[in-house]
Amino acid sequence: MTDYQAIVIGSGAGGLSAALTLSRRGSSVLLLEAMPSFGGYLNPFRRKPYTFNTGLHYLGELGKGEPFWSLLDTLGISDKVSFVELDPDGFDRYIFPDYEFRFCKGKERFRERLMRDFPKEERGIKRFFNVFDKIMKAMDASMSQEGGLFSMLGFLLKHPSMIKYSRIPYQKLLDEVTSDRRLQAVLNAHCGTYGLPPARASVIIPLSVWSHYLAGAYYPKGGSGAFRDAFLNALKSNGAEMKSRSRVVRIEKRGNEFQIETEAGEKYTARVVISDVDPVLTLGKLVDPQMVPSKVQNKVKRLRPSVGAFWAFIGTDLDLPSLGITDANIHHYDDFDLNKIYDTLNASTLPEGVPGYFLTSPSMKDPNGGHAPQNHHTVEIFTFIDYSHFERWANSPSMKRGEEYERFKEQMGQRLVKAAERYIPGLSEHMKHIEYATPLSNEYWVNAVRGGCYGPEETPDQVGPGRFSSFTAGIEGLFLVGAGTLGGGIMACVASGVLAGGRAASLLGLKL
Numbered sequence: 001m002t003d004y005q006a007i008v009i010g011s012g013a014g015g016l017s018a019a020l021t022l023s024r025r026g027s028s029v030l031l032l033e034a035m036p037s038f039g040g041y042l043n044p045f046r047r048k049p050y051t052f053n054t055g056l057h058y059l060g061e062l063g064k065g066e067p068f069w070s071l072l073d074t075l076g077i078s079d080k081v082s083f084v085e086l087d088p089d090g091f092d093r094y095i096f097p098d099y100e101f102r103f104c105k106g107k108e109r110f111r112e113r114l115m116r117d118f119p120k121e122e123r124g125i126k127r128f129f130n131v132f133d134k135i136m137k138a139m140d141a142s143m144s145q146e147g148g149l150f151s152m153l154g155f156l157l158k159h160p161s162m163i164k165y166s167r168i169p170y171q172k173l174l175d176e177v178t179s180d181r182r183l184q185a186v187l188n189a190h191c192g193t194y195g196l197p198p199a200r201a202s203v204i205i206p207l208s209v210w211s212h213y214l215a216g217a218y219y220p221k222g223g224s225g226a227f228r229d230a231f232l233n234a235l236k237s238n239g240a241e242m243k244s245r246s247r248v249v250r251i252e253k254r255g256n257e258f259q260i261e262t263e264a265g266e267k268y269t270a271r272v273v274i275s276d277v278d279p280v281l282t283l284g285k286l287v288d289p290q291m292v293p294s295k296v297q298n299k300v301k302r303l304r305p306s307v308g309a310f311w312a313f314i315g316t317d318l319d320l321p322s323l324g325i326t327d328a329n330i331h332h333y334d335d336f337d338l339n340k341i342y343d344t345l346n347a348s349t350l351p352e353g354v355p356g357y358f359l360t361s362p363s364m365k366d367p368n369g370g371h372a373p374q375n376h377h378t379v380e381i382f383t384f385i386d387y388s389h390f391e392r393w394a395n396s397p398s399m400k401r402g403e404e405y406e407r408f409k410e411q412m413g414q415r416l417v418k419a420a421e422r423y424i425p426g427l428s429e430h431m432k433h434i435e436y437a438t439p440l441s442n443e444y445w446v447n448a449v450r451g452g453c454y455g456p457e458e459t460p461d462q463v464g465p466g467r468f469s470s471f472t473a474g475i476e477g478l479f480l481v482g483a484g485t486l487g488g489g490i491m492a493c494v495a496s497g498v499l500a501g502g503r504a505a506s507l508l509g510l511k512l
């Protein structure tokens, strides 16, 4: 007799969704989380009187009947969390040296804005949307694609654009449609949401992210914690067991049964296991290597993590609306050449300033959400930085990394705040709380490989079959979910949990 029908390891968006899917199908479920709180990148942190988010700034496709709403509805929680819709006329501000573009809801409106600002590029813009429509149609069809090689061949013949575009970098598509570097920059300015420059990102990712946000942008009332709690409450009502401070260190399979062991030496058995831990760690460290087929081992060795980030979390008593800060996210770039900006950010020598960063105020999105007391605000700013700058402190325990680490963080942080004063003058004198996070924080808090923000990086060779999009790794009963499967981003991770959870439930013989 196994202890549970299913064990889910890790409580990020993917793990929570898988656990909820299984528990709704009647499976007994144990959810094991390494950290003291649940949620992974959805887990907020509180520094009185402020509350900060880590990995949720805005979500798309949440209007009633749209894909993300439907996923939440399938999970039975679409009415358990409310969302604020961000300004449909411009929820993302792309700011370049002497030009600003506001990304808005609605493909037509977005296209008209591009035509207004780039009238000479009409043909290129049309071509861009032509490719966009084809790829999105193919992506929709791929979600219902099942079966083996022949079925996949049939799919590709029906969608030849996928053959052409799925394996090339986004820069190639941009060069195909326009040589106007300003237009190219606008078409790429959301790259912070996946952390790759156009020369390296798979075409599929920037287009999918467009599609996600063209349906409008939303922010959960109460922040990422309220979103996470909707899952936790539903899991509790369904009788799922949840244990925090339970880091899994080993997954073994004996016959048809999995045995899971935690760092504290607790052992549990289950018929199926779903891991929300990065595939490189699940298959490279947790699972007995003898169980992992050699093809999968090679894939795991090849996978490269996404970029790390440096954050500043700030509580301030400044009156942000009077300074022109709204609910819109700011994507700041010092140059129109975004490949150059990424090269500078990831170089071995750190730049003087901060040539590219993302700035947002959660308290402006949701003024009554408990982020900050009255007349105060929270501001979150991040930029990308390579893990190598922090590697020498990787083996020191969190909070005890020493003075040199603290000095380095302070130096980086001051640079970021100084850059942000362009938008929030006087910020450095009005910080009631400031705290920094580095790629080592990501590594510590969510077990992200080399502190990566979005799972394995989304280059052409690491999307679709290049990651673990089938949720399996050749070990019957073991499923993978989270950013290492369909991709980074909360909707993709929730989708992975619903789909993989459904397959695990079928394997357990549970009826719909």
Ligand SMILES: Cc1cc2nc3c(=O)[nH]c(=O)nc-3n(C[C@H](O)[C@H](O)[C@H](O)COP(=O)(O)OP(=O)(O)OC[C@H]3O[C@@H](n4cnc5c(N)ncnc54)[C@H](O)[C@@H]3O)c2cc1C
Binding pocket: 009, 010, 011, 012, 013, 014, 015, 032, 033, 034, 035, 038, 039, 040, 041, 042, 054, 055, 056, 057, 058, 059, 246, 247, 248, 249, 276, 277, 278, 309, 382, 445, 446, 447, 452, 453, 454, 455, 481, 482, 483, 484, 487, 488, 489, 490, 491, 493
């Ligand atoms: C700065 C930043 C901003 C972002 N903004 C947005 C946004 O606005 N919108 C959006 O859609 N996406 C955003 N994302 C991406 C999104 O947050 C993530 O892709 C998504 O939340 C990842 O979910 P996951 O299922 O992969 O799990 P994760 O959140 O990575 O969580 C994994 C969990 O597993 C646990 N775990 C790991 N190892 C073990 C173990 N051995 N035993 C037990 N537990 C373990 C971890 O502690 C963690 O809780 C952002 C990400 C970052 C970094």
